[in-house]
Amino acid sequence: MILVVGQSGQVAQEAGRIDSVSLAGRATMDLNDPDGCAAHLHAVRPDAVVNAAAFTAVDRAEDAEAEAYRVNAEAPEAMARACAAMGIPFVQISTDYVFDGSGDAPRQPDAATGPLNAYGRSKLAGEEGVRAAGGPHVILRTSWVFGPTGANFVRSMLRLGADRRVLGVVDDQIGGPTPARDLAAASVAIARHLLLDPGTTGTYHFAGTPDVSWAGFAREIFAQAGLECRVDPIPTTAFPTPAKRPLNSRLDCTSTETAFGLPRPDWRAGLRTVLAQIGETT
Structure with a gap:
């Protein structure tokens, strides 16, 4: 069983559709309680x-950096240490915001x-904590995640675009929009790969x-x-x-395809799926 920490978030909801995946929400794993998260992992002992x-x-x-640090840095480190102690893989989803965008x-x-x-500082500290834990792990950085639920750029644009004839959108930030469904599938696939080949540990x-600007995405x-x-x-x-x-959120994903056979998904195809999902639920 692959345990995905998160329940209501975009990626977790998509991961919940995958076979042999179990979700752990705040009721059992509140990232504001890092020690409690580690204890829960020791209790359930997932694969x-x-x-x-x-x-x-x-x-x-x-204005809430201490809370962000606790959730994004201390909790991942505690969970990674628990996984390392049990000898099981840990996949940490991180972000392009660890870079300066130059x-x-x-x-x-x-x-x-x-x-x-x-936010970027807290996520970078989380990466460092996961590495320091010393167990089999993958830190998977991503960018501009969107799906049919939650707060994301696609849903915001649909709301604003329905009410306005013209909309100013930032055009000098460039990145790769990432469908939550593809990110969830990739994360679970990598976790399963690590079970067979812990030598693929890394970032x-x-x-x-x-890659596109926010304006082009809109x-x-x-x-x-x-x-x-x-x-x-x-x-x-x-x-x-x-x-x-x-400004520059472009990520080179070559090593991910080489190590795990996971090519970059075409976000335009993912967008069609997301729009269809939203149409089915509105």
């Missing part, structure tokens, strides 16, 4: 663990980090293709949804937020 839960409110983390080349997994905000990237959302809303490109400076965002 492998995927941590799909996190403090993801990027702007709120600027340049325009895709970041390799071993590239220098340099987070720009509290990897998994993000959708092709245009595709409106086109596929049949919404007549024009996207006006704006610079990041015209849309200030409490947390600074990286």
Whole structure:
């Protein structure tokens, strides 16, 4: 049994559709209680663990860094140490926000980090804690996750695009939108791979293709949804937020395909699926 930590999040909900996957929500694994999370893992003794839960409110983390650190750093480290003690694999989903976003080349997994905000710092500390635990693990960095539920860019654009004729969207941040379903499947597949080959322990990237700006992403959302809303490109400076965002979120995912046979998913196909799912539930 693969235990996925998280229950209501985008990735966890998609992982729950996969055979032999069990979800652990806050009732049994509250990441605000790292020691409790570790104790639960020792009690249930799964075959492998995927941590799909996190403090993801990027702007709120600027004023709640201690909480973000506890959830994104202390809890993953505690769970990774528990897994290491039991000799089972641990997969930690991380983020492009551990990088500073400079340049325009895709970041390799071993590239220098340099987070720009509290959320990124907390996730980087989580990565370091997982590595220090010493067990078989994969840190899987991703970007711009979207699905049919929860707070994400696709759902926001659908709401705004239905009410407006013109919408200004940031055009100088570039990344790879990642369907939550593909990320969930990849995370579980990697956990199962680690059971057979712990030698693939390490840090990897998994993000959708092709890379695009938020403005370009928005245009595709409106086109596929049949919404007549024009996207006006704006610079990041015209849309200030409490947390600074990286301009370059491109991730080089070559090693992930080489090690696990997982190519980058086409986010445009994933978007069609998500829009169909949303249409079925609204």
